[in-house]
Each structure stands twice: as structure tokens, then as C-alpha cells.
Amino acid sequence: MGKVGDLYRQRVADGRIEADPAQLSVLPHLDRVLDDISAAPPPEKRSAWRAFLGVGSPPPVAAPKGLYLWGGVGRGKSMLMDLMAEAATVPARRVHFHEFMQEIQAGLNRARQRGDQDTVRPVALEVAAAVRLLCFDEMQITDIADAMIVGRLFQVLLEQGVVIVTTSNRAPEDLYKHGLNRQLFLPFIALIRQRMEVVCLDSPVDHRQGRASGGQVWFCPADAAAKAAMDAIWSDLTGDAAGEPRRIEVGGRSFTLPLFADGVGRSGFWDLCGKPLGPADYLALSRTVRVLMIDGIPRLSASNYNEAKRFVTLIDALYEAKVRLIASGADQPEQLYNEGEGSFEFERTASRLREMQDADWGQDKG
Template identity: 60%
Template sequence: MSERLSDLYAARVAEGQIEADAAQEDALPEFDRILEALEQPRKGGLFRKAPPPPRGLYLWGGVGRGKSMLMDLFVELCEARARRVHFHAFMQEVQEGVHAERKKGTEDPIKPVAKGISDSVRVLAFDEMQITDIADAMIVGRLFEKLFDAGCVVVTTSNRVPDDLYKDGLNRQLFLPFIALLKERMVVHELASERDYRQDRLAGAESYFSPANAEARSEIEAVWDRLSGGREETLTLTVQGRSLELARFSNGVARASFYELCGKALGPADYLKLAETVRVLILENVPQLGRSNFNEAKRFVTLIDALYEAKTRLIVSAAAEPEYLYVEGSGAFEFERTASRLREMQSEGWGA
């Protein structure tokens, strides 16, 4: 019999690596039933049918409740049978595959893309399922239907219940069958922990480092290590047909430099997509702002507004304290609101 996640969880608790949590423990049997079913052969024998694949798992709940940690343990036990990928990155790959098939003139471009995925992996483990892009919303139903029919098992985390996916999205009525499919093929389980472990890791920690010197870099590195657990990947967001790439991303936490986000021709749509995708943004090396970098300063203001409205946690290293970042030139007066927001975003429990 395969190792159970409940056994591994108990061992890690005993070792002091994780802290026992009743809500997390309630979710463990769902992972165990999937692991047990995966031990069964995928193909049937000469005179018997293959067993049906187990229902997947849709694990949802608030930010920082331990969903990604449980997924890490599950994937560890699955070994080569599972592919762990952030949902946005996965859909980006799918869109590229569909585009390539269309260029070849394939009548049903989703079919070969789905087959390529189901032939290569038994379990798809997604971080943070959320759908905000209409292009994703229009293909995800048929894609997942084919993956499920091919015997793929899907395990995903999300911050929202299935009924709230693509909420208020364009042509949402066309998306509703996908929600019904998720409920049919996956067990929906709420991780209702009262404790936000991500906030715990940030509790009492500084979130604004000035000046942006070697000491600030060291502090930022420590925060990143704490939040990422040493695991990172690239996140690609599609915004109005363009790609916004974040080279360093882990468990809903993104890390980027000021010039990566404000030195390029990005606009409100890019920052809104970023703010609704990540839960924590680490922004490094914000320079002194003024006449010489007026356009970059305007983008910075727009970025902070988007993060503020989305309640995204912000950790910053900057050349000066918020009130002294932008002291001369056109826009300095308007920046007072941004400085105020930066101060508010440093307060204990902000964004909880």
C-alpha cells in the first residue's frame, strides 16, 4: 500500500517541521483516498475493466491556510506521477499549444493538446486555480472534460469556492458547465482554518526597507526564503494578448525589481492582473523619484493603487521613506496619496 499523506503529515509534525492544524488534518483523508487509488493499475487485464480514476480534489480556503503546503506533501508522495504547476502558467502553455495547432489547421486544436498532457502525466496538481481571462474561460471546460475522460486526476488549490470562479466575467453563462464539471469530477473541500500562516510568517516583520542597501537586500532575501520555502518558478500572465513575465514566483508570492515592473511600458491592466494573481509582492530597489524618471514614477503610482485596492501585501526596498521618495517635480503633490497608502500597507495585519 502507498504511503499515506496522513502518516507523512504526522511525521513532519513530530519532527517539528510543521504545526498540527485541525482543519488541515480534516483534509488529509481526501489526499489519502487519491493516493490509494493511484496504486491501482491504469489499464485493465484481459477479462476485467480498468478501475475508474478517483475523483480529484478542489481544496479551497483563505490565503495562508496551508493549502500549498499540503499540496507539496501530496506531490512528494506522488513522485513522478504528478506534475505540480501554477494554474496561470499551465493555461499559458495550453493557449500556446492551441495556437500552434490552429496554425497547422487542426480541426479541433484542444484535442491534441489535452492528449499530450494526459499521455505525459497521471496527476495534475495546480496551485491557485482562478480564471480571469476570457480566452482561458472559453476553452477550459472542453480541455478538462478531455483530461478527465483520459483518466487524469486533478488536484487544485484555490482561494475561492468553484461557484465564484470567473465571477462577473464576460459571457460567464458559457463558463457555468465547467463549474458543474468540477463539482462532478472533484471533491470540493474547504480548508477552514482560522489561522493565516502566511500572515504569521510576516507578523512583526518589517515590510519597508530603506535605504536599499546591502542590509536591505539581506533582509529581503530572508523574507523571500521564509515565504517561498526555497521553491520558485516563472509566472507568465497574459494581459490583452501580451505576456507579463515574473521570473521569481512561489506559492502566491512574486518578487521583482522596480525596473522590471515600472521601467517597462506597462499599464493599469497589467498591474490589475498582477494584483489579482499574487497575494504578496516583494518589490526591490525603488529609486528616488522625480523629473528624471517621471514615467516610471507614474507607473509606480498606478501599481501601488492596484495593489492597495486588491489588498495585496507589499514588501519594499526603496531609496527613501515613502514621504521622501518623490519630493520635487510634476506629480510630487499627487504622490502624497501614494506615500500615505505605502504607510498604511505597512501596518500590522493589513491585507488580512
């Protein structure tokens, strides 16, 4: 595979993307990471069994400097991350940060059950035994559980020679802003600055806006006309099936999707976001459906902050899984959450909701 710059220019030549001066300016930083990895000696390997037990750890190595790429929504960060994973010539993994932290939390639970004193280290060693390059998309820290372990996790990964590249909508200093016990999180920000090159993708263009749209998939306001349109789409997609509840199992528990037929799910907003569901639930949902219909998305604000936060997590899961979304809402995506705590984070969600209205969205799903 060629370098990121080569792949990017090939995509431009093929007409798959449009050249963006801001994106072009960060290509050398991405290629620098790949060059440094290629030049660095590979870390000592252990058997998977010894890695699982967390014993026989190889000595710490100086991992090449990673990259923290941040900027506004729709600027092409995820696309560049895809190209980097494709261009890598070492074992690499590209994963959404939410999904990765769910895997880490599951690993920590297994370590606790084994009675490990240091639960983070064996989990990090398992990861380090499998990859040399970790590409995280959309790093954001909103959960105190993640905030308390991510610094230790990154520290061990870097000690083991894993190179980390991540995208984010925020500068490092704005991660977990105003979070509980944030002073305990500050050393992680210092670690990012020390071990990762911080680069801003400062493009004035939101590439998710202005895309060609197909049939209408977002209806507002969420009134009787919107419901009738949603009903007609349901009938068309399912062959007039009545649908029935679908139980979705997640880690020994379950939740219910109100309607399911032929790969299409349908639910009211409050059924999915008004209940104590989290990333693992929404990831399981995104693996169950190829199309999800959501009725009655309300205006979001501080008064329904928890529900809004769940909605953001739900859209992240659907977006990563390329699930087609059809929904009715109180307003257009950009106008759903205009002020108050959480409105900044919602800018990315609104941009994704707009992109998901594209006619080609999710065509490679299933």
C-alpha cells in the same frame, strides 16, 4: 513515499510545520485520492508521436474522483498540494494554474498552425500521456481565453484517466464571477461538482502572518527615505554596480527590465505593470532574476484596475519562482487595495507579499 497524512505528521514531528486542526481534517480527502489512483487500472498508453498527432486515442476511462480544495489565503493549501505531489506513486505534476494555462495556450497555437480542427484535444492528450495526477495550485479564472477552453480541456483530461486536484481561494460557483459570457462557463462548474470532491479548508489561522522577518524589504510610504533605503540595498547587493537595462525575450518579442546587475533587477511599478505585459512575461522575468526591486507601488483601485491585475500576476510568478522581492509602496500590503473590483483577489496577493518578507524567503532560489 508515504501518504499525505504520513508526510504531514512527519513535518509536524520535525518542527517544520505546526499542526492545524483544519488541515488535519482534509488529509483523509487527499489520501483518498491517492488510494483511488493506486486501485484504478492505468489507462492505455500511446507513443509520444501518436499523442502529438492526436491519433490513436485510447478509449475514455473513468478517472477516479479528483479534489477541489478551497479556502482563505494563507491556510496551507499550497503546502498540502506540495505534500500530495511528493506522496504520489504515479506520474504526477504540481504546477501553478497560471503557468499551466500559458503552456496550454502555446500548445493551442501549435495546433492551429498544424490546421487541427479540434485544437484542445491533441494538447490535452499530450498532457494525459505524461501524467496520471495533475496538481494545480491557485486555480483562478480571470481571462476569457482561459474561461472558454478550460472546460473542454478538463473534460478530455478526465476522459483519459487523469486525476485532477486543485486549490483555489474561491468556491467553484464563484470562479469567473461577473466574467464576460459567464453563462458559457457554467458547464465547467457543473463538471467540477460532478468529477471532483469539493472540500473547504476552513481554518481561522493565516499561516503566512506572524513569521519571523529579517532585514526590512518593504518600505512605506514610497518617499525619499524609501528611495534612499532601496538605493543602499541595491549598492549592497550588486557591489555598487550601476546596472544596465536587461532585455528579456518572450516568444519572439521582448521587454526591458530597466536595471540589472549580478542577478538583481530593479524597476518602477509602472515599467512592469503599466505596460501590456502578461503571465508569460512575468514568468520569464522570474527566471532571469534572483532578487527583484520594485519602486513606487501605488494604491490600487478601480481607477488602475488593469495595472493592479498585472501586479497580482507578477507577484504570483515571483512567489512560485521563490524570487526575493524588495519594494517600496504607498502603504503596507494589506492596505494597498481595500475596496472595489479586484480587492477580493488581492487579499491573496497581500498575504503573499507579507510571507515574502520572511528572512528565509527564496533561499533555495538558484
